[in-house]
Amino acid sequence: MGDLAVEAPMTEQALVDGQIDISNRLFSFVDSMTLKCAVELRIADIIHSHGCPLSLSQIASGINQNSPSSPPINQPNLQRVMRKLVQMKIFTKTYTATDVVYGLTPSSVSLLHDADITLAPFLLWQNDPTSLSTLHYLSACVKDPQGMVTGFQEGHGTKNVFAMAKADPEYNKIFNAAMKSWCTVFAKAVLSGYKDGFGKIQTLVEVGGGVGFLLSEVVKNFPHIKGTNFDLPHVVEMALDNGLISHVSGNMFEDDIPSADAIMMKNILHDWGDEDCIKILKNCRKTIGNNKSGKLIIVDIVIREGGPSSQGPLHDFVVTFDIVMLAHTSGGKERTEEEWKKLFAAGGFPTINVIDLPIYASIIEAYTE
Template structure:
């Protein structure tokens, strides 16, 4: 009997993983409709009719299908994204939907929100390459390139809508990580007077650091088409360029999704750009533990496959892989600081 139950559980697991994309798309619906924001604006659980009545009327040529939404919400309640409570009033039974610790991360107007990166990762431009996943295992190559005929970075430079979607997604995740670092690990910025965010996007990360540590002069360094959309931040200079060629001189902060060979080139350029004495490289990136039981260990493994599909040579790395990479790039000493977030902090020092 126990053996039969084990086999049955195995079958159930396959069904669950087969349709896990439905969870992602239901989550996207919640973000698209700003359901968490609507509930939050009422300061408590509300009915489905109240949710629908708060949808912008200009966005719909006909009334929203409340029955379809009810079925989506039923799954999201099952996934603990929202709560559902039975309520009786005026002689009728209603279901009241409320927020959970998960749905609070979907609030658009919150300082810290994962909403933009949910929209980014579930957008068809990034979903389509997954259909080339098996083909890339057989033939090699990058699924994104095979799907769109160019790499991620070129696609961004040619598509302003995708460029904004991508930058919004990166900004929201950077804010969350920076909030943790600045509130609990601010000492990593001690004795730093100038800081370059290499591949810093529109500059939100370096801006948050400079805001908290005003003694630091921040430099946001990225490609021209990215810098062109970057807003002005106090204490931050935007510099356009190519990190494979040259990086502005300063203590350096770097985040990247590149192959080992490309990372070594970037690290060597970082070393050249650093002060001769007391220079420090700060990397904020995942450190994989395949058998780990940290809250984010499972997501780190998933992110490794996201890199495999979207980025040429991109991958998440184990501690041993980071050590090898840093040594090849000219950084013989390093220190990994685990933080309560998806990435870790890696402090590296030149030989």
């Protein structure tokens, strides 16, 4: 047999375990759909507003009160959804002397609509039929030697998620709300992780800052900073009008980026392939010009090469998110530190410094010298 690896024979029990494993995984979309159902029915908000665990009929009457013109909800079906959510550890289930009550967990707190930090709009965006259907085309992405095929192109005829947001005002709303909510879970970590850095900056431009949530938080916490958000016109149209920051609309590939001491980009470069990233970086480099202290502040994922243990609990998320990039973007991907280094050097930023955050991403400072 030479050097050929020989597969060990599998026991009958191991094969049954494999069948069970695949059966569970092939229904994993049911997990995210059940979460979507919980968010749509505002189950976490109803329990939260009462301040204590609630019985099924109390949750049902909360749902009915939220939509008085709809017919009364189906309690047996609600009970089945609650059973699944309890199994997923999204809610607790406790037996009292007279009833069964459902309570919040840290996971369901992340699903509250009306909270400073929430993943509800992000979850609704990812599980919206328009977003979700793009994942049917992963194999087409893999078969394309040029890497130009995207799930959005195949499914909707729009180049990528950004082109879809431009083409469909309703999707634009869902997308921008999702990005804002995504920033709510990052803001605290970015603000404290880069406290010293923000302290030294007078002017800050955020490229692709969406509606401007993160930049507004930076300026709120570091009021000496003059902040400018730079994003596409259909995004800037919906931007936050809070008097804290200004907004400029433009295209980061073609238009001049407003000048500042530093340019921040959060989850921008991971949306693009290397060639496009180099174009964006060169455009930033042009803005920085001869300003020796000019720099980039990048908030993005750094894949750790040491495998799951080096990425911590987010390892699965990072690998999964990379697949979403495959379907949603034109060449976007998650990168290792080595890949980031090469990319920044090619774009005119030969020195980088990585600061890890206790969240999905790191801060990468990139300097011109």
